[in-house]
Amino acid sequence: MPINKTFLTFCLSLVMLNSFSQNEIIPLWNGDIPNSQKSNDKEIVLSTDATRISLVQTPTLEVFLPTKKSATGKAVIICPGGGYKYVVYDWEGTDIAKWYNSKGIAAFVLKYRLPNSKSVKVSYEAPLQDAQRALRIVRSQAEKWQVNPNKIGIMGFSAGGHVASTLGIQFDKPNIFKETTIDAISARPDFMILIYPVVTMKTDYTHKGSRLSLLGENPTDVLINQYSNELQVTENTPPTFIVHATDDAAVPVENSLNLYKALKDKGVKTEMHIYPEGGHGFSLAIGSGYLQTWPDRLFDWLQSF
Incomplete structure (x- = not known):
């Protein structure tokens, strides 16, 4: 039976399209992962209304690049x-990366280690270690991805906002592992974007679940202060963009308000948008009235870089 040429052409087109649409996924660490130990934990991927990855064993960066014709040279690690x-890998990760690509901005989705895995030795150190390495990887390969090494930002949602703000504010925390050449590259983001972020570990306004997972049941005052990022802001903290909703019942808006004040007091250029309604975890807020215009405000802000 002869093969229909139209059908064959269609199949070939699908194969070519699929080959072009596959994104590069890069392991953060070559060889042994620092601050890790052997365990029986296995990475779990649960896909329901969104894709949730738990017990992360191999932290990675997934690369999303705009077309060369529209590339602006800017990049954001999410x-x-x-x-x-x-x-929440797609809802607050790959969906956001695709939005950035539509604006000519390269995006990198970070699958960072989580402190509740038995594979992590010191719970609170792993997320920052992964974020530092991610920034250094993007900066070291900027030419390959047509990225300006001086226009690389960090972005985080909710607890990911704590990862992002910890990097943005404590980017120069010394490594406790044997360094390689890449670790000499600056891990300071050029700008920071925080969406309904967890900022503080103090009991008055923290997200209790995030604090418990990161610091454990009875953290010391030293640890609480170290990971309360509103207390760690310096004049060298990068320019920051913040979005939060007043009615956020999970992560109180005071996380953002207190960080804004700390940034202002240190003279850090900051823009903040507080919406009266929106709750928590709204991502791009599609279908949520004028809340869904917050990415437009972000795009406007990014024009200054």
Whole structure:
């Protein structure tokens, strides 16, 4: 039976399209992962209304690049949320990356280690270690991805906002592992974007689940202060964009308000948008009235870089 040429052409087109649409996924660490140990934990991927990844064993960066014709040279590393229990990989990760690509901005979705895995030795150190390495990887390969090494930002949602703000504010925290050449590259983001972020670990306004996962049941005052990022802001903290909803019942808006004040007091250029309604975890807020215009405000802000 002869093969229909039209059907064959269609199949070939699908194969070619699929080959072009596959994104590069890069392991953050070559060889042994620092601050890790052997365990029986296995990475779990649960896909329901969104894809949630828990017990992350191999932290990665997924690369999303705009077409060369529209590339602006800007890049953003995205840290999805999930209360430090899982990573909401598509809802606050790949969906956001595709939005950036539509604006000519390269995006990198970070699948970072979570502190509740037995494979992590010191719970609170792993997310920052992964974020530092992610920034250094993107900066070291900027030419390959047509990215300006001085226009690389960090973005985070909810607990991912804590990962992002910890990097943005404590990017120069020394490594406790044996360094390689890449670790000499600056891990300072050129700008920081925080969407309904967990910022503080103090009991008055923290997200209790994130604090418990990251710091444990009875953290010391030293640890609480170290990971309360509103207390760690310096003049060298990068320019920051913040979005939060007043009626956020999971992560109180005071997380953002207190961080804004700390940034202002240190003279850090900051723009903040507080919406009266929106709750928590709204991502791009599609179908949520004028709340869904917050990405437009972000795009406007990004024009200054």
